Amino acid sequence: MSKVLIIGCGGVAQVVVHKCCQHSDIFSEICLASRTKSKCDALKAKLAGKTKTKITTRQVDADNVQELIQLIQEEKPKLVMNIALPYQDLTIMEACLKCKVDYLDTANFEPEDTNDPIWRARYEKRCKEKGFTALFDYSYQWEYHEKFKNAGITAILGSGFDPGVTQVFCAYAQKHFFDQIDTIDILDCNGGDHGYPFATNFNPEINLREVSSAGSYFENGKWIEIPAMSIKREYNFAEVGQKDMYLLHHEEIESLAKNIKGVQRIRFFMTFGQSYLTHMQCLENVGMLSTTPVEFEGKEIVPIQFLKKLLPDPASLGPRTKGKTNIGCIFTGKKDGKEKSIYIYNVCDHQECYKEVGSQAVAYTTGVPAMIGAMLFLKGLWTLKGVHTLEEFDPDPFMEALNLCGLPWKIEENPTRVE
Numbered sequence: 183m184s185k186v187l188i189i190g191c192g193g194v195a196q197v198v199v200h201k202c203c204q205h206s207d208i209f210s211e212i213c214l215a216s217r218t219k220s221k222c223d224a225l226k227a228k229l230a231g232k233t234k235t236k237i238t239t240r241q242v243d244a245d246n247v248q249e250l251i252q253l254i255q256e257e258k259p260k261l262v263m264n265i266a267l268p269y270q271d272l273t274i275m276e277a278c279l280k281c282k283v284d285y286l287d288t289a290n291f292e293p294e295d296t297n298d299p300i301w302r303a304r305y306e307k308r309c310k311e312k313g314f315t316a317l318f319d320y321s322y323q324w325e326y327h328e329k330f331k332n333a334g335i336t337a338i339l340g341s342g343f344d345p346g347v348t349q350v351f352c353a354y355a356q357k358h359f360f361d362q363i364d365t366i367d368i369l370d371c372n373g374g375d376h377g378y379p380f381a382t383n384f385n386p387e388i389n390l391r392e393v394s395s396a397g398s399y400f401e402n403g404k405w406i407e408i409p410a411m412s413i414k415r416e417y418n419f420a421e422v423g424q425k426d427m428y429l430l431h432h433e434e435i436e437s438l439a440k441n442i443k444g445v446q447r448i449r450f451f452m453t454f455g456q457s458y459l460t461h462m463q464c465l466e467n468v469g470m471l472s473t474t475p476v477e478f479e480g481k482e483i484v485p486i487q488f489l490k491k492l493l494p495d496p497a498s499l500g501p502r503t504k505g506k507t508n509i510g511c512i513f514t515g516k517k518d519g520k521e522k523s524i525y526i527y528n529v530c531d532h533q534e535c536y537k538e539v540g541s542q543a544v545a546y547t548t549g550v551p552a553m554i555g556a557m558l559f560l561k562g563l564w565t566l567k568g569v570h571t572l573e574e575f576d577p578d579p580f581m582e583a584l585n586l587c588g589l590p591w592k593i594e595e596n597p598t599r600v601e
């Protein structure tokens with residue numbers, strides 16, 4: 183019986199709250215706090231009478247450490263779940279450290295202001311040293327490892343699907359199927375159709391920043407960077423069909439390269455339709471994906487934030503999205519001296535998710551693992567002190583919970599490999 187503080191009330195948080203409320207024996211109380219309190223109140227009203235979990239709501243600016251400390255001290259949660267944006271990771275971690283309260287999030291830190299000279303100097307150094315130019319990396323959060331450990335608290339980083347479940351699949355493959363994993367291909371296929379010419383399935387700013395950046399993969403101890411969308415493959419996904427997919431940089435490659443010993447290559451592919459790519463290219467060409475403020479009629483606006491205002495809210499796509507997602511990892515390697523290859527994956531149906539919690543599958547596949555990570559922490563099963571990504575914990579209770587909580591997985595032996 184524990185109280186959690188959930189920060190953020192967007193598309194993913196709606197699923198997290200719904201799923202926690204299905205497990206009132208563990209999540210006896212939720213304080214839901216976000217920038218716009220009315221969204222928290224609306225969600226609370228939606229769940230009234232449907233759960234034994236007690237929900238209270240608060241307003242908070244999660245960019246402000248002092249405000250967060252005050253909120254945590256007043257609410258006294260057992261765990262803080264950061265379901266806001268990657269921009270808030272460090273402020274929320276800092277507040278958790280000050281209050282000695284445990285922490286969980288779904289995406290690694292990324293700065294909102296990429297023109298901040300202090301951040302930029304460190305970023306440019308990292309680009310040169312590591313060889314990838316993504317705006318995010320784990321170093322900022324890993325710097326908290328010793329501090330969290332000394333404070334006797336846990337940070338669970340990236341408890342969504344990818345990052346998140348994909349790393350649990352890696353730990354599970356390592357524990358049960360391989361003596362040595364040689365290659366990992368993470369495949370993220372969304373075969374869903376929402377009927378709009380262009381919309382993103384989660385926060386547009388974060389999503390478009392990610393997919394318009396250079397791609398990269400990890401091979402033989404080094405990062406190899408390629409122009410955005412320049413490596414394309416076709417893959418025939420179970421229950422979805424043939425799709426085009428493109429190699430992207432993705433945050434879990436960085437932690438897996440560190441934690442899966444001896445791995446030779448890690449790549450990440452995501453499917454995109456031609457319409458999405460054409461729209462994105464056009465928006466990029468005209469400067470609408472820029473994060474640099476421009477002056478417009480006497481007011482400063484950030485183009486990508488203005489674009490977010492125009493695009494459909496991902497949280498509203500639930501009723502319209504039809505089709506399935508198929509996300510998983512293809513592993514090759516050796517077991518008992520023999521070559522082996524498996525695909526561990528989950529298929530999730532957009533309409534089934536909508537029926538259950540009122541959201542599409544991208545929010546669902548992120549929100550359910552966030553709830554499971556929190557549940558395992560609260561049950562005392564995932565309590566390693568310090569800052570950790572999901573492949574560092576025992577995968578077995580998480581894999582079991584996926585099957586019970588709406589994201590069942592399958593294993594295919596000798597799957598078709600990606601060239």
Ligand code: NDP
Pocket residue numbers: 189190191192193194195215216217218221242243244245265266267268270288289340341342343344345346383384385386388496497544547548
């Ligand atoms: P949304 O934009 O829908 O929701 C973000 C929420 O955070 C909103 O309620 C927003 O408030 C709130 N918020 C933003 N800034 C602040 C602030 N300063 N203080 C308090 N609250 C704030 O995003 P999503 O729900 O789509 O995404 C949530 C997270 O999930 C993101 O970090 C995203 O990267 C991650 N994600 C992870 C995936 C994975 O597989 N690991 C996949 C998809 C997403 P307001 O309502 O006022 O805007």
